[in-house]
Amino acid sequence: ENTMEKHNIVTCTAPVNIAVIKYWGKRNEELILPINSSLSVTLHQDQLKTTTTVATSRSFQEDQIWLNGKEEDITHPRLQSCLREIRRLARKRRNDGDSPLDPSILSQKVHICSVNNFPTAAGLASSAAGFACLVYTLARVFGIEGELSGIARQGSGSACRSMYGGFVQWIMGQKDDGKDSLAQQVEPETHWPDLRILVLVASAEKKSVGSTSGMQTSVQTSCLLMHRAESVVPGRMEEMIEAVRGKNFAAFADLTMKDSNQFHATCLDTYPPIFYLNSVSQQVINLVHRFNRHYGETRLAYTFDAGPNAVIYTLQQHVPEFVQAVQHFFPPERNGGQFIQGLPVNQAA
Numbered sequence: 001e002n003t004m005e006k007h008n009i010v011t012c013t014a015p016v017n018i019a020v021i022k023y024w025g026k027r028n029e030e031l032i033l034p035i036n037s038s039l040s041v042t043l044h045q046d047q048l049k050t051t052t053t054v055a056t057s058r059s060f061q062e063d064q065i066w067l068n069g070k071e072e073d074i075t076h077p078r079l080q081s082c083l084r085e086i087r088r089l090a091r092k093r094r095n096d097g098d099s100p101l102d103p104s105i106l107s108q109k110v111h112i113c114s115v116n117n118f119p120t121a122a123g124l125a126s127s128a129a130g131f132a133c134l135v136y137t138l139a140r141v142f143g144i145e146g147e148l149s150g151i152a153r154q155g156s157g158s159a160c161r162s163m164y165g166g167f168v169q170w171i172m173g174q175k176d177d178g179k180d181s182l183a184q185q186v187e188p189e190t191h192w193p194d195l196r197i198l199v200l201v202a203s204a205e206k207k208s209v210g211s212t213s214g215m216q217t218s219v220q221t222s223c224l225l226m227h228r229a230e231s232v233v234p235g236r237m238e239e240m241i242e243a244v245r246g247k248n249f250a251a252f253a254d255l256t257m258k259d260s261n262q263f264h265a266t267c268l269d270t271y272p273p274i275f276y277l278n279s280v281s282q283q284v285i286n287l288v289h290r291f292n293r294h295y296g297e298t299r300l301a302y303t304f305d306a307g308p309n310a311v312i313y314t315l316q317q318h319v320p321e322f323v324q325a326v327q328h329f330f331p332p333e334r335n336g337g338q339f340i341q342g343l344p345v346n347q348a349a
């Protein structure tokens, strides 16, 4: 299909990822270089995802982008970083003489359409799936292969982890130019077929403090954050990788909960403090610990990002009991707006 008329429209999808060792804080704002490594699980392709279509044409007058049907500002610096880096790689490939594409595509403008199949405002990692999908789709249009997580990272830090399926680490790297700050697959999506993710939506409202500005304030004001980045996360990354490799759910779950709690503790240690959890989040935390205590083993883990919605990790065989417990403690009559979604992850093909 590498003829010039056919090859200039591509549609791809990218799923959301949910971190179990959290990214919070940058050492370089422009390149999006983090102060600690992180680790996440990428959801299945047909769950929470972004779908992006990119077209190029000689008749397009300028680059343009539409998000969920509404035109957005293409001059946004992070969008520009991604477009610039992709075009730079495409030009390099053409100059090296190994591009299969019509070279005139490099002088054409792009039109980008991106839609999420989940509420963008609910704070469910929309920028991660969004920028991962944008970069991957642009790369296909411009005939680029290979390592792309370094470009997705420049759109949104967490986006670099959605470039791979399964269990993914974002290695913080040491270099000032960011060339070694990349995502890497730890285990593929087939590794742990029984693992499940459930999303409990406590509020679909837009979050109070955005991640980008929240982590800036944390870096400037929280000494707990620096302690975490330097003295806690490096050891946790090793333990988490070992728990994932050995499919040790109790170890995986305990680390996940502790890391979520420490992330929210650094938010509280930020000055002025940032509150992402609400009273429903706290009730979910208590429910999970009571549930685990009742069964005498760790069967559930909660984790919370920059908002009050709980993400629960569990194994397939425990989903029915957990859903029952949620329905018992959060009856629909009492909590009108809430709903619960069960999401299989890492489904074996």
Ligand code: 2P0
Binding pocket: 018, 019, 021, 022, 023, 024, 032, 038, 127, 128, 155, 156, 157, 158, 159, 211, 212, 304, 305, 306
């Ligand atoms: C994470 N979060 O590891 C952490 C946990 C939120 C809490 O990555 O400024 O949207 O675009 O790099 O990636 C959210 O941060 O921030 C995030 P930018 P991003 O998933």
